[in-house]
Amino acid sequence: MLHLHILLTFFALTPPESVLVKDNPNDQGQAIVITWTHPAPESLLGFRIFRSTSPTGDFTPVEPELLNRTDYLDTDTLLRDGVAYYYLIRAYSANDSASSAVAGPVIARAQWFNASRLNVLVLTLIISALFIYYILRARQGKQMFIRKISGLDAIDDALGRATEMGKPILFSFGLGYITDMVVIAALPLLRRIGKKSAEYAVRLIVPNSDPIVMTAAQETVKEAYTEAGRPDLYNPDNITFVTSDQFGYAAGVDGIILRERPGAIFWLGYFYAESLILAETGHTVGAIQLAGTTETTQLPFFVAACDYTMIGEEIYAASCYLKPEPVMLGTIKGEDFIKMLLIFIITVLVFFGTAATLLNRNIPSLQTVFEAIVNWFSPPS
Amino acid sequence: MFQRSIPLFIVLFTALLLIVAFFIPHKPFGDLESRFLNWYAIISGFTFLLGLDSLTRHHLLKVIRREKGWFYSLLLVLSLFATLTVGLYSWVKFSSPFALRAPFMWLYKYMIIPLQATMFATLAFFIFSAAYRAFRIRNLGATLLLIAACLVMLGNVPLGSSIWQRISQLVHLVFPNTRLDLLYQIELFAQIKDWLMAIPQAAAGRGIGIGLALGGIAMSLRIILGIERTYLSS
Amino acid sequence: MKLWERLATIDRRIIYSILALVVILPLILKPKIGVRVSEPVRDAYSAIEQLPTNSVVMISIDFDPSSAPEVQPMLIALLRHCFKKNLKVILTGQLALGLPMGEIALNQVAPEYQKVYGKDYVNIGYRPGYAAMMVGIGREIRDFFKTDYRGVPIDSFEFMRGVHNYHDIALLVSLAHGAVADAWIQYAGARFKQKIIVGCTGVNAPGMYQYYSAHQIEGIIGGLQGASEYETLVQKPGSATLGMPAQSAAHGLLILLLIIGNIGFLLSRKKSRGK
Numbered sequence: 001m002l003h004l005h006i007l008l009t010f011f012a013l014t015p016p017e018s019v020l021v022k023d024n025p026n027d028q029g030q031a032i033v034i035t036w037t038h039p040a041p042e043s044l045l046g047f048r049i050f051r052s053t054s055p056t057g058d059f060t061p062v063e064p065e066l067l068n069r070t071d072y073l074d075t076d077t078l079l080r081d082g083v084a085y086y087y088l089i090r091a092y093s094a095n096d097s098a099s100s101a102v103a104g105p106v107i108a109r110a111q112w113f114n115a116s117r118l119n120v121l122v123l124t125l126i127i128s129a130l131f132i133y134y135i136l137r138a139r140q141g142k143q144m145f146i147r148k149i150s151g152l153d154a155i156d157d158a159l160g161r162a163t164e165m166g167k168p169i170l171f172s173f174g175l176g177y178i179t180d181m182v183v184i185a186a187l188p189l190l191r192r193i194g195k196k197s198a199e200y201a202v203r204l205i206v207p208n209s210d211p212i213v214m215t216a217a218q219e220t221v222k223e224a225y226t227e228a229g230r231p232d233l234y235n236p237d238n239i240t241f242v243t244s245d246q247f248g249y250a251a252g253v254d255g256i257i258l259r260e261r262p263g264a265i266f267w268l269g270y271f272y273a274e275s276l277i278l279a280e281t282g283h284t285v286g287a288i289q290l291a292g293t294t295e296t297t298q299l300p301f302f303v304a305a306c307d308y309t310m311i312g313e314e315i316y317a318a319s320c321y322l323k324p325e326p327v328m329l330g331t332i333k334g335e336d337f338i339k340m341l342l343i344f345i346i347t348v349l350v351f352f353g354t355a356a357t358l359l360n361r362n363i364p365s366l367q368t369v370f371e372a373i374v375n376w377f378s379p380p381s
Numbered sequence: 382m383f384q385r386s387i388p389l390f391i392v393l394f395t396a397l398l399l400i401v402a403f404f405i406p407h408k409p410f411g412d413l414e415s416r417f418l419n420w421y422a423i424i425s426g427f428t429f430l431l432g433l434d435s436l437t438r439h440h441l442l443k444v445i446r447r448e449k450g451w452f453y454s455l456l457l458v459l460s461l462f463a464t465l466t467v468g469l470y471s472w473v474k475f476s477s478p479f480a481l482r483a484p485f486m487w488l489y490k491y492m493i494i495p496l497q498a499t500m501f502a503t504l505a506f507f508i509f510s511a512a513y514r515a516f517r518i519r520n521l522g523a524t525l526l527l528i529a530a531c532l533v534m535l536g537n538v539p540l541g542s543s544i545w546q547r548i549s550q551l552v553h554l555v556f557p558n559t560r561l562d563l564l565y566q567i568e569l570f571a572q573i574k575d576w577l578m579a580i581p582q583a584a585a586g587r588g589i590g591i592g593l594a595l596g597g598i599a600m601s602l603r604i605i606l607g608i609e610r611t612y613l614s615s
Numbered sequence: 616m617k618l619w620e621r622l623a624t625i626d627r628r629i630i631y632s633i634l635a636l637v638v639i640l641p642l643i644l645k646p647k648i649g650v651r652v653s654e655p656v657r658d659a660y661s662a663i664e665q666l667p668t669n670s671v672v673m674i675s676i677d678f679d680p681s682s683a684p685e686v687q688p689m690l691i692a693l694l695r696h697c698f699k700k701n702l703k704v705i706l707t708g709q710l711a712l713g714l715p716m717g718e719i720a721l722n723q724v725a726p727e728y729q730k731v732y733g734k735d736y737v738n739i740g741y742r743p744g745y746a747a748m749m750v751g752i753g754r755e756i757r758d759f760f761k762t763d764y765r766g767v768p769i770d771s772f773e774f775m776r777g778v779h780n781y782h783d784i785a786l787l788v789s790l791a792h793g794a795v796a797d798a799w800i801q802y803a804g805a806r807f808k809q810k811i812i813v814g815c816t817g818v819n820a821p822g823m824y825q826y827y828s829a830h831q832i833e834g835i836i837g838g839l840q841g842a843s844e845y846e847t848l849v850q851k852p853g854s855a856t857l858g859m860p861a862q863s864a865a866h867g868l869l870i871l872l873l874i875i876g877n878i879g880f881l882l883s884r885k886k887s888r889g890k
Binding site for chain 3 (some may be wrong): 412415418419422426450452476477479481486489493494497498500501502505506508509512513514516517518520527530531534535537538539540542568571575577578582583586587590613
Binding site for chain 2 (some may be wrong): 188211316
């Protein structure tokens with residue numbers, strides 16, 4: 001009998017251990033995290049989690065299916081904030097099952113602050129404060145310098161050339177939506193180009209891939225023409241919706257370019273792989289082309305095919321460049337300062353991290369500090 | 382005055398609300414981001430009617446006035462409504478226009494896929510003409526660009542492996558003591574390509590990305606504070 | 616026109632004609648060519664290889680038919696790998712026009728491994744919402760997907776009953792041709808620590824290396840080359856491997872043209888300086 005007991009004990013399924021239950025942090029409540037350990041023998045089929053509102057009460061399964069891992073996030077809609085819950089984990093094999101000790105009580109709560117985003121909050125406050133500081137400085141009349149952006153200087157030349165050749169102008173936002181920063185940044189440029197084209201009585205064509213952008217473009221061009229004193233020249237049929245499909249748009253715009261043969265083309269917005277198709281077609285008709293996009297993978301194509309390309313955030317500076325008001329220039333100055341600050345911080349951290357790695361054996365605390373700094377910026381999972 | 386002030390106030394209020402909601406998971410703030418994104422998705426869905434109106438009106442006018450290219454405009458309008466009809470019919474009959482037996486899937490497999498894939502394929506031709514024209518040894522920077530481009534192109538395809546094998550054989554011929562199998566393993570072009578992509582290219586991308594992010598923050602602040610107003614009509 | 620001037624200004628129509636020949640001939644002749652597997656693709660493969668049986672993999676079809684020649688072979692190879700390892704597959708997508716590509720791939724690959732819809736894989740379809748959906752799945756997938764693409768409740772599928780959020784998804788695969796992969800990394804990866812691998816077009820691949828170097832994604836399958844490498848790893852060559860000789864030849868032609876063009880350019884410049 002003793003031998004049978006020992007045998008059964010030897011082959012019986014061990015219960016899960018070290019069951020930890022806690023409120024899921026940084027969420028809007030109704031979520032509890034459960035973790036446990038188990039040796040996981042080959043005979044194990046899985047685990048089932050049971051929940052109750054009292055340690056001796058009626059435990060009901062949380063999931064109908066067996067789990068094959070040792071952690072679980074309970075987001076059951078029946079879970080209530082502020083109520084104490086108890087959990088037990090049962091392991092199953094083909095012929096046996098074993099339950100853990102009851103863990104709890106645990107209470108789910110909603111948090112008022114997402115602590116995992118503290119680093120984002122601190123950086124947001126610092127960066128915003130620096131921007132506002134430079135805006136206030138600009139308001140006090142401090143002179144600010146902005147360097148030449150050759151692409152923006154070339155707009156008037158391009159427009160003049162198109163006018164001399166008697167050819168229309170084409171402007172494209174690409175596949176951008178109105179929620180894209182680059183489209184909003186390109187609207188002042190469209191306004192400037194619209195005003196000039198009205199003054200020179202040159203046709204401006206704006207094919208669009210998004211109806212909301214089309215509406216914004218129509219309003220912008222209409223106002224530009226009115227500002228130039230030529231509202232009679234405005235024709236909404238020049239600012240149309242083509243299609244939202246990427247290559248359908250490329251085909252449509254290529255067709256417009258080959259038929260209308262514009263003298264100047266402005267690619268200012270969000271472009272994907274169709275960028276080179278558009279730019280090369282513009283090149284074949286001999287148009288002078290100016291491009292600006294924030295999609296870094298398309299910049300090389302524009303650099304290769306266009307006469308002028310605005311790289312990176314130069315397009316964001318466009319409205320400040322065209323209307324160099326002190327307050328606008330203040331934000332550019334703030335941006336520059338923050339960039340310098342980031343370069344400094346990154347350089348210091350690179351040297352510090354390298355030193356920490358090299359001196360790890362002698363001064364292990366350096367590595368600990370470095371990892372703490374890295375984890376503050378990018379919390380581990 | 383109110384025509385400008387009210388939209389600016391809406392922008393400021395919404396922006397501050399969403400920024401605050403990003404840090405507060407507690408209801409009602411926790412759901413705000415998703416809710417706003419859903420509202421945007423619904424509104425942008427309706428704006429496609431605007432686009433449809435613009436497209437059909439533009440092309441129908443071309444057909445009516447018999448302007449140059451009116452036949453293609455007619456084809457466009459007919460194709461648009463034919464696709465819509467086939468899609469609706471497939472949805473009603475097969476519960477999804479993308480059910481494998483649905484007529485819309487026939488349009489998809491034999492018209493949409495080949496047309497889109499062909500347009501993307503023309504990119505290869507344009508890359509050739511652009512690269513041939515632009516990659517000239519005008520200065521040091523252009524030379525480095527050309528060399529890097531050639532190395533990445535070689536490292537990306539089996540041709541690079543074949544060329545490296547020939548080079549290894551040549552090296553082994555000149556220096557018989559070198560081990561040919563070890564030389565083959567080096568796969569120099571592929572290693573250089575991997576390094577170029579993982580280190581300088583990624584670093585440059587990150588640098589431009591950081592600049593773009595800062596530019597985006599500056600732009601956002603200008604919009605939130607009402608300094609940038611070109612998206613509003615006056 | 617002197618020879619070197621001709622070399623520097625070859626008509627683009629001649630270039631296009633030669634390119635067309637150089638691409639078509641290998642596709643007809645089908646020469647055998649070895650494929651070297653790069654580290655990002657090997658890491659992507661390992662990310663799936665080390666998953667236990669019955670783990671859930673979500674594949675997001677974020678490309679449309681234009682990228683199908685590059686990305687569809689990746690999808691087929693990935694599905695073969697997942698089904699060989701008896702993983703459960705959830706198919707979804709951010710582009711309505713792209714999802715049928717996933718359905719076509721599933722219908723091709725699933726019968727090869729005797730996989731059954733609803734038991735081994737499910738297509739939960741497309742829902743508008745993009746970022747809202749990516750964030751929403753972090754809480755509860757049923758907030759956006761109560762039914763599959765045919766309208767059948769997802770709880771009627773056995774393995775889906777245990778899938779609620781990213782916690783229950785072992786790996787997310789984004790097959791993208793644009794910025795959607797970035798959105799997955801930003802929302803699912805950064806906020807919910809979801810493990811992600813990215814399959815993308817050759818044009819987008821350079822942009823993914825930043826995330827790969829920073830260990831924000833487990834691996835990259837980039838372009839037709841990446842797809843052929845993955846086919847090599849799953850030991851079932853397909854259309855990507857078939858396309859590699861043509862791609863090799865095209866790259867070789869471009870390098871040759873660059874050399875010829877620059878010889879012509881340098882000689883022309885030397886001549887004009889001499890004058």
